[in-house]
Amino acid sequence: MPEIMEIIDLNSFLTPYLGQNAWVPGAVLFASWETIYMVFLSTLASYLIGMPLAIILVTSDEGQILENPQLNKILGSIINAARSLPFIILLILAIPFTRWVVGTSIGTVASIIPLSLAAIPFVARLVETSLKEIDWGLIEAALSMGASNWEIIRKVLIPEALPSIILGVAITAINLVGYSAMAGVLGGGGLGTLAYYHGYMRYQTAIMWITVVVLIVIVQGIQVLGNKAASNVINKRR
Amino acid sequence: MIEISNLTKIYGSSEQEVVALKDVNLYIKKGEIFGIIGLSGAGKSTLIRCINMLEKPSRGSIVVDGQAIGSLDAGKLRQVRQKIGMIFQHFNLLSSRNVFDNIMFPLEIAKVPHQEAQKKVDELLELVGLSDKARVYPEQLSGGQKQRVGIARALANDPKVLLSDEATSALDPQTTRSILKLLKDINRQLGLTIVLITHDMNVIKECCDRVAVINNSTIVEVGDVLNIFSNPGTPTSRSFINSIVNKDIPEEILHREALNHGGAASKLVRVSFIGESAGEPIISTMLQKYDIKANILYGNIDRVKDTPFGNLTLELMGSPALINDAMSFLQEYGLEVEVLNYAGNNGDY
Numbered sequence: 001m002p003e004i005m006e007i008i009d010l011n012s013f014l015t016p017y018l019g020q021n022a023w024v025p026g027a028v029l030f031a032s033w034e035t036i037y038m039v040f041l042s043t044l045a046s047y048l049i050g051m052p053l054a055i056i057l058v059t060s061d062e063g064q065i066l067e068n069p070q071l072n073k074i075l076g077s078i079i080n081a082a083r084s085l086p087f088i089i090l091l092i093l094a095i096p097f098t099r100w101v102v103g104t105s106i107g108t109v110a111s112i113i114p115l116s117l118a119a120i121p122f123v124a125r126l127v128e129t130s131l132k133e134i135d136w137g138l139i140e141a142a143l144s145m146g147a148s149n150w151e152i153i154r155k156v157l158i159p160e161a162l163p164s165i166i167l168g169v170a171i172t173a174i175n176l177v178g179y180s181a182m183a184g185v186l187g188g189g190g191l192g193t194l195a196y197y198h199g200y201m202r203y204q205t206a207i208m209w210i211t212v213v214v215l216i217v218i219v220q221g222i223q224v225l226g227n228k229a230a231s232n233v234i235n236k237r238r
Numbered sequence: 239m240i241e242i243s244n245l246t247k248i249y250g251s252s253e254q255e256v257v258a259l260k261d262v263n264l265y266i267k268k269g270e271i272f273g274i275i276g277l278s279g280a281g282k283s284t285l286i287r288c289i290n291m292l293e294k295p296s297r298g299s300i301v302v303d304g305q306a307i308g309s310l311d312a313g314k315l316r317q318v319r320q321k322i323g324m325i326f327q328h329f330n331l332l333s334s335r336n337v338f339d340n341i342m343f344p345l346e347i348a349k350v351p352h353q354e355a356q357k358k359v360d361e362l363l364e365l366v367g368l369s370d371k372a373r374v375y376p377e378q379l380s381g382g383q384k385q386r387v388g389i390a391r392a393l394a395n396d397p398k399v400l401l402s403d404e405a406t407s408a409l410d411p412q413t414t415r416s417i418l419k420l421l422k423d424i425n426r427q428l429g430l431t432i433v434l435i436t437h438d439m440n441v442i443k444e445c446c447d448r449v450a451v452i453n454n455s456t457i458v459e460v461g462d463v464l465n466i467f468s469n470p471g472t473p474t475s476r477s478f479i480n481s482i483v484n485k486d487i488p489e490e491i492l493h494r495e496a497l498n499h500g501g502a503a504s505k506l507v508r509v510s511f512i513g514e515s516a517g518e519p520i521i522s523t524m525l526q527k528y529d530i531k532a533n534i535l536y537g538n539i540d541r542v543k544d545t546p547f548g549n550l551t552l553e554l555m556g557s558p559a560l561i562n563d564a565m566s567f568l569q570e571y572g573l574e575v576e577v578l579n580y581a582g583n584n585g586d587y
């Protein structure tokens with residue numbers, strides 16, 4: 001299996017982290033940056049695709065503005081199927097696709113592909129839940145004013161659900177931090193790679209623990225930012 | 239202005255269908271405030287929602303301002319809807335927009351140029367008395383203020399018709415009165431046709447010109463509010479009117495034992511009257527003209543729009559022939575006379 005060989009042949013890939021005698025804080029900083037970068041871009045990508053899917057899911061449901069039970073059912077099933085796929089399996093299954101898109105299957109840029117793929121169905125369901133909370137009366141009011149479906153989506157659904165959508169972004173990003181560490185074990189880069197190849201494989205326990213602490217800090221940071229952004233929006237509306 | 243013909247609306251599938259409206263015919267005149275009253279589940283909301291096609295009729299046609307709206311394509315329907323404002327029981331304001339931007343919303347939809355739209359919003363804020371609340375978000379407003387925003391928003395595109403689905407049902411009586419006054423003012427100032435739905439007869443009494451009573455998916459009575467108040471033709475109408483005007487005579491009066499005055503016959507009658515000229519002057523004239531006595535047992539006077547109307551329960555005493563003449567006299571003057579009881583019957587006839 002060439003993929004596995006490629007993953008194991010990590011010598012060149014690992015140099016930025018710890019060459020022979022690299023400076024540990026620098027390596028941790030670099031790996032943290034990679035994690036944040038991966039999580040940021042994959043969150044972005046998963047929303048770019050997951051959000052429209054969520055809108056289709058909600059609006060195609062029974063009694064909604066773009067009612068289409070068949071489409072709704074098919075899309076729902078695909079999303080459910082995708083969500084039931086364990087990430088580790090997806091990571092391996094996605095290798096050919098990743099290589100086709102990025103040209104390689106290792107490294108941070110390559111990781112963004114499976115991370116986004118894993119997050120898209122999750123995001124679709126998460127945003128769907130946010131959108132479903134909107135009172136049908138608001139949509140009806142917009143319809144009574146002669147709003148088009150697109151105007152309803154853009155001016156009612158999304159703005160009204162915004163605080164809840166923002167909290168969902170934080171949840172997604174936090175999940176992706178965890179996933180990115182898993183991807184790191186398969187050569188995805190970031191803190192996962194650092195912890196696994198140095199902390200674990202080379203018995204540098206300290207590095208492993210430092211990584212854990214940094215991951216906790218990142219997760220906390222995302223949650224605080226998400227809460228703050230959401231409550232800013234809510235407070236503005238009070 | 240609105241012509242509804244043979245409107246039928248059936249919800250649900252063929253196995254489990256709910257007939258919400260059955261063969262409804264209604265004509266709503268330009269510039270009137272038309273009330274639709276009925277009990278919960280009678281089909282009021284369905285009816286009003288058919289007028290702007292929020293609900294698609296199963297059968298029948300609806301013509302608004304000369305346009306049959308059932309046959310319009312989606313784009314045209316959106317245009318027509320811009321000219322039919324609607325207000326709601328729960329206001330349905332966007333929490334993501336402040337008052338100003340909420341009123342701006344329909345103008346955005348109608349693609350009104352920004353400058354012009356801003357000017358319009360300012361005017362509307364003035365009209366509904368909320369100029370000082372322009373930058374406030376709906377969450378900070380009281381129910382009455384929210385409904386004012388709802389009204390301003392519904393009027394933004396200068397509609398020809400305003401539909402109101404229980405717009406005051408979530409408000410206290412005093413706020414209800416102020417909102418109804420606003421609707422009346424708008425109706426007069428702008429000549430706007432208003433269709434309003436309610437289950438509260440007070441709302442009808444306060445501001446409607448004509449009313450339709452809907453029961454069990456059909457219109458059971460349509461007419462001038464005054465006529466229906468003074469002479470309800472169906473049990474449904476009667477019960478609505480009784481809910482606010484106590485036409486029922488208290489038990490103890492009907493069951494009076496002492497309806498026998500020294501051998502003279504006596505009759506318990508209810509006299510209903512409408513308008514300024516009606517009522518007590520006629521009764522005193524009657525008493526002067528005929529040699530009978532009258533005992534006022536119970537009375538109730540109310541105003542519908544600006545016309546007084548009410549009823550008096552009288553005990554007429556004297557010779558039976560004179561009593562009959564006196565009653566005809568009252569009827570000649572347009573009063574409605576109803577015999578409730580004969581002496582000694584104790585109310586159980």
Ligand SMILES: Nc1ncnc2c1ncn2[C@@H]1O[C@H](COP(=O)(O)OP(=O)(O)OP(=O)(O)O)[C@@H](O)[C@H]1O
Nearest residue numbers: 249250256258277278279280281282283284285437
């Ligand atoms: N979307 C729907 N699907 C199925 N049945 C419906 C639907 N909307 C209304 N109905 C039914 O149609 C009938 C009339 O409902 P409608 O909402 O018009 O009554 P209403 O007079 O407005 O009552 P209320 O005073 O409670 O608002 C009711 O039996 C109701 O259950």
Ligand SMILES: [Mg+2]
Nearest residue numbers: 282283284404
């Ligand atoms: Mg209703």
